[in-house]
Amino acid sequence: xxxxxxxxxxxxxxxxxxxxxxxxxxxxxxxxxxxxxxxxxxxxxxxxxxxxxxxxxxxxxxxxxxxxxxxxxxxxxxxxxxxxxxxxxxxxxxxxxxxxxxxxxxxxxxxxxxxxxxxxxxxxxxxxxxxxxxxxxxxxxxxxxxxxxxxxxxxxxxxxxxxxxxxxxxxxxxxxxxxxxxxxxxxxxxxxxxxxxxxxxxxxxxxxxxxxxxxxxxxxxxxxxxxxxxxxxxxxxxxxxxxxxxxxxxxxxxxxxxxxxxxxxxxxxxxxxxxxxxxxxxxxxxxx
Amino acid sequence: xxxxxxxxxxxxxxxxxxxxxxxxxxxxxxxxxxxxxxxxxxxxxxxxxxxxxxxxxxxxxxxxxxxxxxxxxxxxxxxxxxxxxxxxxxxxxxxxxxxxxxxxxxxxxxxxxxxxxxxxxxxxxxxxxxxxxxxxxxxxxxxxxxxxxxxxxxxxxxxxxxxxxxxxxxxxxxxxxxxxxxxxxxxxxxxxxxxxxxxxxxxxxxxxxxxxxxxxxxxxxxxxxxxxxxxxxxxxxxxxxxxxxxxxxxxxxxxxxxxxxxxxxxxxxxxxxxxxx
Numbered sequence: 001x002x003x004x005x006x007x008x009x010x011x012x013x014x015x016x017x018x019x020x021x022x023x024x025x026x027x028x029x030x031x032x033x034x035x036x037x038x039x040x041x042x043x044x045x046x047x048x049x050x051x052x053x054x055x056x057x058x059x060x061x062x063x064x065x066x067x068x069x070x071x072x073x074x075x076x077x078x079x080x081x082x083x084x085x086x087x088x089x090x091x092x093x094x095x096x097x098x099x100x101x102x103x104x105x106x107x108x109x110x111x112x113x114x115x116x117x118x119x120x121x122x123x124x125x126x127x128x129x130x131x132x133x134x135x136x137x138x139x140x141x142x143x144x145x146x147x148x149x150x151x152x153x154x155x156x157x158x159x160x161x162x163x164x165x166x167x168x169x170x171x172x173x174x175x176x177x178x179x180x181x182x183x184x185x186x187x188x189x190x191x192x193x194x195x196x197x198x199x200x201x202x203x204x205x206x207x208x209x210x211x212x213x214x215x216x217x218x219x220x221x222x223x224x225x226x227x228x229x230x231x232x233x234x235x236x237x238x239x240x241x242x243x244x245x246x247x248x249x250x251x252x253x254x255x256x257x258x259x260x261x262x263x264x265x266x267x268x269x270x271x272x273x274x275x276x277x278x279x280x281x282x283x284x285x286x287x288x
Numbered sequence: 289x290x291x292x293x294x295x296x297x298x299x300x301x302x303x304x305x306x307x308x309x310x311x312x313x314x315x316x317x318x319x320x321x322x323x324x325x326x327x328x329x330x331x332x333x334x335x336x337x338x339x340x341x342x343x344x345x346x347x348x349x350x351x352x353x354x355x356x357x358x359x360x361x362x363x364x365x366x367x368x369x370x371x372x373x374x375x376x377x378x379x380x381x382x383x384x385x386x387x388x389x390x391x392x393x394x395x396x397x398x399x400x401x402x403x404x405x406x407x408x409x410x411x412x413x414x415x416x417x418x419x420x421x422x423x424x425x426x427x428x429x430x431x432x433x434x435x436x437x438x439x440x441x442x443x444x445x446x447x448x449x450x451x452x453x454x455x456x457x458x459x460x461x462x463x464x465x466x467x468x469x470x471x472x473x474x475x476x477x478x479x480x481x482x483x484x485x486x487x488x489x490x491x492x493x494x495x496x497x498x499x500x501x502x503x504x505x506x507x508x509x510x511x512x513x514x515x516x517x518x519x520x521x522x523x524x525x526x527x528x529x530x531x532x533x534x535x536x537x538x539x540x541x542x543x544x545x546x547x548x549x550x551x552x553x554x555x556x557x558x559x560x561x562x563x564x565x
């Protein structure tokens with residue numbers, strides 16, 4: 001191998017070619033530097049920077065007036081105003097409260113219901129078609145009824161969030177229980193598990209990895225729905241902030257609310273992802 | 289360590305008794321399997337085990353051999369109490385088998401470890417009612433050491449190789465000090481060397497603890513090297529073709545013991561392999 005390379009260099013016609021090749025490699029160096037820079041910087045910073053630039057550029061082009069599309073600076077000033085007035089905290093807290101309440105309610109009722117449906121084939125056969133019927137009805141379609149039943153305030157919004165996350169949770173929990181390997185149940189029978197141990201030592205830990213995934217997904221859905229629900233049924237929350245600001249022609253506030261919704265969504269997802277990396281769940285990602 | 293009961297009474301004969309065992313499955317497939325041959329119709333009963341009689345003495349290793357699909361795993365599951373839809377009589381230590389029991393531990397073909405529990409948690413599964421936590425931990429450590437896995441308590445099954453997982457399952461089974469150990473093709477899926485080592489491991493454990501082991505296998509060598517008794521099944525509907533006590537001295541070596549070699553030749557013939565070995 002080494003000898004062959006020496007020979008190639010010794011051939012006069014080829015030496016020029018190798019030299020030019022070396023020159024070209026040297027010419028690539030700045031690109032390599034760039035790649036190295038990209039590898040070390042979180043790329044999200046770059047892409048968010050690009051979006052910010054694009055946003056500013058569109059505003060500068062003047063396609064829409066500043067009243068319709070405020071620039072990044074105007075949005076930042078609006079954010080500051082919202083923060084100082086306390087509205088930012090108030091609306092964010094209101095939205096988070098509703099999501100938390102509705103989501104916990106859905107988890108508290110949906111996971112046990114899913115376990116029952118997954119474990120008892122008879123219950124599954126009876127209830128599953130009903131769930132499949134209700135599932136495609138958007139939670140937003142329930143808004144008129146929810147407002148009539150629960151009035152104005154937190155309750156209808158919480159109800160809608162509950163609906164939005166309940167059905168996916170039931171379905172995925174039931175599927176997870178149904179998919180637990182038969183061998184595990186035989187081991188449980190062999191070691192004389194009590195009813196409680198069947199739940200605590202087998203079913204619950206066995207479904208935890210896939211339930212964590214569906215918790216993450218349904219929390220995302222809940223966050224989507226809360227904003228929509230707040231546009232109609234209540235007088236606080238980030239969804240209300242959007243509608244209220246539109247009516248006041250404060251498009252900077254509208255954009256700020258959107259930015260907040262996105263940021264909080266990312267944080268909620270990160271929290272769930274963090275939980276999904278815990279010791280109790282990790283085996284599911286690496287095991288069968 | 290105090291594994292073996294030093295004052296144990298003489299091994300009971302006919303410890304496990306199977307009499308006139310018949311077992312049928314209902315055909316669940318609607319599609320015909322092969323139009324050339326008459327196959328059972330949907331809902332028809334297919335006889336799997338047709339009057340099987342087996343006697344197993346206490347402390348024996350019994351190897352059940354047979355062609356695939358002959359019902360050897362079914363038989364094992366019935367004796368272990370996992371399957372109760374049969375006719376005939378199955379008893380262990382004079383008691384009719386009514387269901388699975390911690391006294392009769394089943395080692396599964398694929399890993400039966402609970403994947404969300406650590407190795408220590410799995411081995412301690414049968415000891416979970418022990419009040420003394422320190423004693424329990426000590427016992428888990430002892431049995432892990434017995435299968436050469438000392439110090440692996442906090443590992444999860446997915447962090448172990450296939451052979452190590454089987455050993456953990458063996459330790460878990462032994463830790464409850466069962467009367468009988470059932471093994472359904474315990475060496476499948478292991479590489480050759482691991483297979484040999486596991487075989488040795490099981491034999492050593494048996495030498496030490498003298499538990500009755502009923503093992504289903506399709507590996508004739510395994511059966512001849514390990515078995516105190518071999519039971520050979522024919523094709524479905526299955527009857528016992530041969531049940532024989534093997535009184536060859538241990539350690540056994542098929543290539544140096546002419547009687548064992550002759551038996552191996554007969555077993556191969558019985559199972560339909562005719563060419564020279």
